[in-house]
Amino acid sequence: MTELLTDPRTLGPLILSLKILALAGGILLPLGVLLAYFLCGRPCAARSAVDFLVTVPLVFPPIATGFILLMLLGRNGPLGRVLPIDVVFSSPxxxxxxxxxxxxxxxxxxxxxxxxxxxxxxxxxxVLGKTQWQTFVLVLLPAIRKSVLSSWLLALCRSMGEVGITLMLGGNIIGKTNTLSLEIYNCVFTGELDRAMVLCAIIATLSGTMLFTLKRMSAI
Structure with a gap:
């Protein structure tokens, strides 16, 4: 067991997944709050479009979502040609x-x-003379902080277990874009079931920690 835990093929995906989770978490928190605030405004075409795009990953197969993004962001895609960085098959x-x-x-x-x-x-x-921005930052955010933090933890749990979109955009390149979830697939494919079990235990520990934190927050 110790040898499997210290195996570079196990530590590599673990470290990569933690880095990606930290970066994604830093983006999800402000972006999610701002989008939620935007969607609470008066109905309009822009809000309907944003709401649709935000909700699509819940109902659309992840592998299909990843394929569409691959076509858009690939080097020959309409977005990939104008972006200053390579998004496909890389950490971004x-x-x-x-x-x-x-x-x-x-x-x-x-x-x-x-x-x-x-x-x-x-x-x-x-009534107290606060501006819209002051109301959002000083009144609304403190009032819903528990909802924000619990939603953030749930989003991180979902992000950590993502496979379909990650497989399409990352390419599952060994040593470069093979996250924990993808490495489990690789282990099963190559018959390394013991290492797959260790990887599953790592993900279960991380997910359990976040869910325990979520439960504690709900009890406060």
Whole structure:
């Protein structure tokens, strides 16, 4: 067991996954909150489009989502030709996959929390002379902080277990883009079931820690 844990083929995907999770988490938190706040505004075509794009990963197969992104962001794709960096088959692609996978679970609960409390608190803040930005930062965010943090943890859990989009954008390149989830697939494919079990235990430990934190937060 110790040899499997210290195996570079195990440590490599673990370290990579933690780095990607940290980067994706740093993006998901502010982006998810801002998008949720944006979606709470008056209905319009722009909000409908954003809501659709945010919700699509929940209902669309991840492998199909990854394929569409691959076509858009590849070197010959309409977006890939103008981007200053290579997104496909690289770390930025892994981060993007994690963000897209976790975004719905970050945005929708925060949006629901804002809709349930936002109108009343905004009216009170307006009476007190607060600007819209002051109301958002000083009143609304503190009021929904538990919803924000719990949604963020759920989004991180979802991001960590992402396979389909990650496989398409990252390419599952050994030593470069093989995350923990993809390495489990590689182990099963090559018959290394013992190492696959160790990798599953690592993911279960990380997920369990986040879920335990989420439960503790709900009890506060």
């Amino acid at each position: 692609g892994l981060v993007l996959a994690s963000v897209i996978a976790g975004l719905p679970l970050m945005v929708k609960p925060v949006e629901a929390a804002l809709r349930s409390q936002g109108k009343r608190l905004s009216e009170v803040a307006a």
